[in-house]
Amino acid sequence: MERLPSLNAVRSFVAAARLQSFTAAALELHVTQGAVSRMVQALEQELGLQLFNRNGRFITLTQAGQGYYKEVSHALELIATATRKIQQAERAQALQLVVNSAFAIRWLMPRLPAFQRKHPNIDVHILSSEAESGAHAETSQLTIRYGKGNWPGISAEALPVGTLMGVVCSPELKAAKTLNSPADLLGRPLLTHTASADTSFWAEYFTHYGLAQPDLALAPRFHQLLLLAEAAMGGMGFALVPLFLFQAELNSGRLVQAINQTFTSARGYYVTHASGAAHDHKVRVFKQWLMREAEDCYQQTEAIWQTA
Numbered sequence: 001m002e003r004l005p006s007l008n009a010v011r012s013f014v015a016a017a018r019l020q021s022f023t024a025a026a027l028e029l030h031v032t033q034g035a036v037s038r039m040v041q042a043l044e045q046e047l048g049l050q051l052f053n054r055n056g057r058f059i060t061l062t063q064a065g066q067g068y069y070k071e072v073s074h075a076l077e078l079i080a081t082a083t084r085k086i087q088q089a090e091r092a093q094a095l096q097l098v099v100n101s102a103f104a105i106r107w108l109m110p111r112l113p114a115f116q117r118k119h120p121n122i123d124v125h126i127l128s129s130e131a132e133s134g135a136h137a138e139t140s141q142l143t144i145r146y147g148k149g150n151w152p153g154i155s156a157e158a159l160p161v162g163t164l165m166g167v168v169c170s171p172e173l174k175a176a177k178t179l180n181s182p183a184d185l186l187g188r189p190l191l192t193h194t195a196s197a198d199t200s201f202w203a204e205y206f207t208h209y210g211l212a213q214p215d216l217a218l219a220p221r222f223h224q225l226l227l228l229a230e231a232a233m234g235g236m237g238f239a240l241v242p243l244f245l246f247q248a249e250l251n252s253g254r255l256v257q258a259i260n261q262t263f264t265s266a267r268g269y270y271v272t273h274a275s276g277a278a279h280d281h282k283v284r285v286f287k288q289w290l291m292r293e294a295e296d297c298y299q300q301t302e303a304i305w306q307t308a
Helices: 007-019 022-029 033-047 063-092 101-118 130-136 171-176 201-208 225-233 243-252 275-279 281-307
Strands: 052-055 058-061 095-099 124-127 142-147 154-158 164-169 238-242 256-264 268-274
Touching (some): 007 022, 007 033, 007 063, 101 124, 101 142, 101 225, 101 243, 142 281, 164 243, 171 256
């Protein structure tokens, strides 16, 4: 490609030519008058042509300058138009975020307005389940998943929240039952968050404490954590939940810890996306913000549970 002159020099020339003044051009470009003058001189030297007639503080375009101004000013307009179009197209494409309702309602939504204030040009569309994502699959889509991070073919980065689990129940149920250790939960009404007893939180919990898993085939099952927590608050039984999502209920007393023991699950929340989406500006910005928010939350909740 043929060597092109400095774009800054061309901008300085165009501004000075249009305004017929180095001083006015400097004010428009937010630089000094000397900087504009030097840029124009450098451009003239590179072209081997005089673009301005200089008469003290007054300048006029030479014949060569007039022809050059006409061509390059049009070129700058084309660059500006192309830049506006691509920026508008980028803003028009919203970031599609797939996330389960409990994480979205209890953790993400209270924080999202702060992100929008900081990044007003990035619109975020929330899809409440992975099933809704099929019609919106784009390179800018992110998914917040719960699991162990072993999803083939996608990029997954762990959020430092959601691994600390605890058994909760209503205050009335705790008062009616004497529980001192995980073994005391055996034979109690256990509420499970899963479609399958074999993959429930409880299976990991009892294995962690070296206890035989009770038969959960007839245990009430809930596909949504929010419904599970409501059932626990209503006194239906004991629920094993990620504690950070229900800090408000624990603070208010609507939920209480049935036993003091907590454990760190091998599962947690991950922010995931197709490998190609890592190059998308919206994905990078939102993911960086999400990781910072999660780290702040982790520091705060760790402090709470350490002093509890």
